[in-house]
Every structure is written in structure tokens, then in C-alpha cells.
Amino acid sequence: MSTKTIQEIRAFNRFYTDLIGLLNKHLLNSDYSLSEVRIMYEIHTAGEAQASQIMAAMDIDKSYLSRILKKLEKDQLIARKASEQDGRAVVLSLTKAGEDLFQELTRATEQQIGGLVNHLNTKQQEELVAHMQAIRKILQGNL
Amino acid sequence: MSTKTIQEIRAFNRFYTDLIGLLNKHLLNSDYSLSEVRIMYEIHTAGEAQASQIMAAMDIDKSYLSRILKKLEKDQLIARKASEQDGRAVVLSLTKAGEDLFQELTRATEQQIGGLVNHLNTKQQEELVAHMQAIRKILQGNL
DNA sequence: TAAATTTAGTGGACTTTGTCCACTAAATTG
DNA sequence: CAATTTAGTGGACAAAGTCCACTAAATTTA
Numbered sequence: 001m002s003t004k005t006i007q008e009i010r011a012f013n014r015f016y017t018d019l020i021g022l023l024n025k026h027l028l029n030s031d032y033s034l035s036e037v038r039i040m041y042e043i044h045t046a047g048e049a050q051a052s053q054i055m056a057a058m059d060i061d062k063s064y065l066s067r068i069l070k071k072l073e074k075d076q077l078i079a080r081k082a083s084e085q086d087g088r089a090v091v092l093s094l095t096k097a098g099e100d101l102f103q104e105l106t107r108a109t110e111q112q113i114g115g116l117v118n119h120l121n122t123k124q125q126e127e128l129v130a131h132m133q134a135i136r137k138i139l140q141g142n143l
Numbered sequence: 144m145s146t147k148t149i150q151e152i153r154a155f156n157r158f159y160t161d162l163i164g165l166l167n168k169h170l171l172n173s174d175y176s177l178s179e180v181r182i183m184y185e186i187h188t189a190g191e192a193q194a195s196q197i198m199a200a201m202d203i204d205k206s207y208l209s210r211i212l213k214k215l216e217k218d219q220l221i222a223r224k225a226s227e228q229d230g231r232a233v234v235l236s237l238t239k240a241g242e243d244l245f246q247e248l249t250r251a252t253e254q255q256i257g258g259l260v261n262h263l264n265t266k267q268q269e270e271l272v273a274h275m276q277a278i279r280k281i282l283q284g285n286l
Numbered sequence: 287t288a289a290a291t292t293t294a295g296t297g298g299a300c301t302t303t304g305t306c307c308a309c310t311a312a313a314t315t316g
Numbered sequence: 317c318a319a320t321t322t323a324g325t326g327g328a329c330a331a332a333g334t335c336c337a338c339t340a341a342a343t344t345t346a
Contacts, residue, residue, distance in 0.1 A: 001260055005268050006253050009260070012275035013166065016159055018286055021202070023156065033303075052323060059164070064304055066325055088312045088323040113149050113156075116285055125148050128281050131274040132155035138271050142259055143161055176332075195294060207333055209296055231294040231341045 023112050030105065035060065036068055040102045043078060043092050050089045077101060166255050173248065178203065179211055183245045186221060186235050193232045220244060 024034055032040075035058075042054045051069060055062050069092065072078045077098035083089035094102060117125055167177055175183075178201070185197045194212060198205050212235065215221045220241035226232035237245060260268055 001257060001263075001265075001268055003253075005260065005272055006256050008272045008275060009256050010252065012279060013163060015279050015283075015286065017163055018202075019282065020156060020160055020163075022286070035303080050323080055323095059161075061305060062324065063306080063326075067304095070325090083323095086313070086323075088310095090324075109153065110146075110149050113152050114144060116282065117144055117148065117152070119284070120144075120281065122144075124281055125144055128278060129148055129151045131277045131281075132151060134274045135271060135278075136155060136158050138263065138267055138274075139162065139259065140158075141262070143158065143165070178332080193294080198294095204334060205295065206297075206335080210333095213296090226294095229294075229342070231339095233295070 023109070023116070026108055026112055027105075030108075032101075032105070035064075036072065037102075037105055039065070039068055039072070040077065040094060040098060040105075043094050044099070044102050048091050048093045050083065050091060052089070054092075072098070166252070166259070169251055169255055170248075173251075175244075175248070178207075179215065180245075180248055182208070182211055182215070183220065183237060183241060183248075186237050187242070187245050191234050191236045193226065193234060195232065197235075215241070 027034055027037060030037075038058060039054055042057050043049050046053065051062065051065055054060070055065055058065075069078065069080070073080060075097075076095055079093050079095050080090045081093075083091050117128065120128065170177055170180060173180075181201060182197055185200050186192050189196065194205070194208055197203070198208055201208075212221065212223070216223060219238055222236050222238050223233045224236075226234050260271065263271065
């Protein structure tokens, strides 16, 4: 592969790192960090999840995760119950309050993204999405 | 804009966040953090830079930046000299050792990216780059 | 042109985020 | 059933980042 190719990819990476950084800033006003929200996302998406699954999905330290889960439970955003299949494992789910908060954070994120693209016309938006899908398809083996 | 559009963008953001996280992992073995390397990048690219420029480019806290610059100077990777135009400002540049280290880190990063795309054929690589350029072009007003 | 404000950078003190290790207990493997 | 692996917790610490107060130079403004 050419140097040019790699340089272009790196330029995109810098660009997108900055963009993601910008988007994630709105979490600074919330009481929850990016990791915490991502954990809620994982639980929300799975419906029920074990810590070990989240660990794998996020590639996060289990000790760190354990602490975050403790905080989320203290805040009554998640519930834990013993797994029936595995005595070591704990099954996590979002409480009503957790779902509510998650929805609210989701709305805020969606508004942010709206702000990013609302000056684009429909065709440009469709193209943007198509490029994103294409990139995911090309690179997805790497994750 | 449609919900679908926003969902797709969010899916891409999650995907690319993970990918960037993966790529940045190689820095864990180095003695320098992502921020430190990015600062070196900014100085390298500019040739000479003031702290305030880096601050603006990276959107980083000035106090934090000041500390990092101190470390880089201690490690003899950057040199500071008083600005001639502005008595408050300091002009930063990479030393030979700084350039050398930066080149080495660059090579490592490029190899990482190579690993990401080297299983793709030339056409796919070109398409990937084209998609990235297109996204940058569409979104660049936001940065 | 002198006072008021802004800008560049530093450093103290602190919080948040993340890592490493040792540990318990249950599950799995041999 | 002994040895190993896996799930999760918690202590102790390190790294990353923030907030505030400060000095000194530059710029604005009255």
C-alpha cells in the first residue's frame, strides 16, 4: 500500500478523533462519563448483560468496570441479579430510571449529531451515511 | 433529517471510536501518551509553534499543556526560545531527538495502519480513502 | 498616554479516569 | 476430585485532565 494511502487514513483519523471529541463534550455537563454511558448503552442494547460481556465488548478493565457498575447501581440506574446458570456471574439490566436517563442522553446525543448535519441537504446526508457504511464494511474485519 | 440517518452516524461513531482506540493502543508501550504525541505532531507540522497555537489546535487546557511541554523539554524532545515579537510567548520546536522520536512513532503508527489495510486490494484501499476524503469534505465545516 | 482589559504561560491543588495486583468463589478441565 | 480457568470485587496506585490564582507582557480604551 502506498504512503499516500496511509497518510490519508491518518489525516482522517485525526479529523475524526477531533470530531468525536467535540461530540463527546456534551457529556461533560452530565453526571456520567463516556464509559458510563457506553456501559448503559451495552446493557440497554443487550437487554440483560453480564459484566464479562461488557468487558469484552468495550475492552475495559474488569476492576474499573466493577467500580462503574457499583456507582450505577448506587445511583439506581442498573439492577443486578444473580445468574441462574452461573453462580459467579451477575446479570445486569437498566432500571426504569436507567432507561429514562439513557433515553435522555440519547436524545442529547442525537441533537448534537443533528447539529452536525442539519445544514446539509438530504442528498449530502445520504451520501455521508453511504460513505460511513462503506467504510464500516471495508474495515469491519479489524474489530 | 431522519432518525435513520442519525442512527447510522452514531453507529459509525461507535465503530470508529473503537477503531481509533485500537490503533492508539500501541502508544501504551511507548513512554508518551496520545496527547504528548499529538503535541509533537503539531510542533513538527508547524515547524515552530507557540503554546497558544497548540492549545487552539488541540482544544487542550493551557495548564495541562504547560506541564506536558515541561516534560517534553526535560526529555530534550522540544526546545523553547523566547518569541521576538511577543515577550509573553515562547516558541517551541522539536530537537533532533524529538524529530527522531517523532519519526519512530510515526513509523509505528503507519505500520499499524498498514496492518489495517494490507489485506485489502488496491481498489478497496482507494475506495476507502475516497470515502474518508468525502466524509471530511462534507463535515469539515464543523471543525 | 495611563488605566483597564486581554492574552500567554506557569504552578498548586485537586478530581477523574484508568491500571495492576491479589483475592474469593464458582465453573470447567483433565 | 485436583488443577486450572473464569467472574467479579476491592486496595493501592498512576496517569490524565481540570480549575483556579497568579505574573508579566500586549492591547484596548477612555
